[in-house]
Amino acid sequence: MRRLDMISEQNAKLSSALQAQAKSHAADMRLLKQEVDRKIVAVNKLRDEFESKIASVIERIEATSASVSVPASAQPVTANPDGWDASQSYELVFWREHWPYRDLPLTELQTMRHGDAVWFLKQMGFAQTSEMSFDGFQGKVLEAGSGPIGFFELIDNVDVTAQDTLMDLYAEHLPYSTIGKRGSATYTGTPVPQLQERFKYVVCSNVLDHTADWIEFLRDCCALLEPGGELLLVTDSRGVPMEGHTQVFSPQQLRMVLKILGAKSFLIDRTEAVTDGHCDFRNYVRAAF
Incomplete structure (x- = not known):
């Protein structure tokens, strides 16, 4: 019986350790997800800013092209x-x-x-x-x-x-x-x-x-x-x-x-x-x- 009690006690300790480790991993995953979410928001913001700048450049190019006449010899x-x-x-x-x-x-x-x-x-x-x-x-x-x-x-x-x-x-x-x-x-x-x-x-x-x-x-x-x-x-x-x-x-x-x-x-x-x-x-x- 004493040996069974020892095994039971060891299993309980192991189970407790695994539960603690799982909670720690879950906390780490939550922190990681929060960091990933923050980076996604930052990347999307940069993308929007880049697309806005590109659109502005295209508008300026089109406006400039419309006002410039190309000599026939250059076409x-x-x-x-x-x-x-x-x-x-x-x-x-x-x-x-x-x-x-x-x-x-x-x-x-x-x-x-x-x-x-x-x-x-x-x-x-x-x-x-x-x-x-x-x-x-x-x-x-x-x-x-x-x-x-x-x-x-x-x-x-x-x-x-x-x-x-x-x-x-x-x-x-x-x-x-x-x-x-x-x-x-x-x-x-x-x-x-x-x-x-x-x-x-x-x-x-x-x-x-x-x-x-x-x-x-x-x-x-x-x-x-x-x-x-x-x-x-x-x-x-x-x-x-x-x-x-x-x-x-x-x-x-x-x-x-x-x-x-x-x-x-x-x-x-x-x-x-x-x-x-x-x-x-x-x-x-x-x-x-």
Whole structure:
């Protein structure tokens, strides 16, 4: 009996200790809840203040924008079908009659375009690891507006779709152009919006100002990027259109449109002023989506 009494006494003490501990925990939880509630109130207050400030800034921007007239030469030219037709004719004539290297043998042209690829990829921040390869530049690539002979035929570790809406005409009229696969590139005249694949990289080199609608063209190109893909872009920009270059946009407008289209970060973002009369600026952009 004495042993049972001892066990009963120990159980009573343990029960009492557990009850005291539970009461202490309950008190701690009440204090914690009160602290959390106070912080929620404080956060909500800060949020309301922030939203109020943002609304005020937006009102000031809208009021300022309404009172400022933008010169026509500074406004972007987008849809321009008449200029587009003329630009396409200009391109075909240029490559057939005026491109200084048009009479070189194909192997020399491929080597020369490989040099262009090396220059382009270095501008985009890729490190050359061998004569024909670059660190990170591999996988499926779209070269949008590649012209009759693209950059990447000799680059290793890439599967390139070299696209140009004039490719069928190029292949018909230019001895150095083709349809189908050559080297690492597969040439096609399929318009960008009709392509069904997704790409790790979309390359646009000196194309954007030649398009019928630069914003629509960018949208179509960005839509073909796989998640985490990158747009590699070099483009001239100017304040007024010129022969073969129908689109007008500023460097600021270019970046704004890319952000709207979903660019998450800019790994390369550089603009150079140009004074040769051909354009106003040259833009180098590597944007991750």
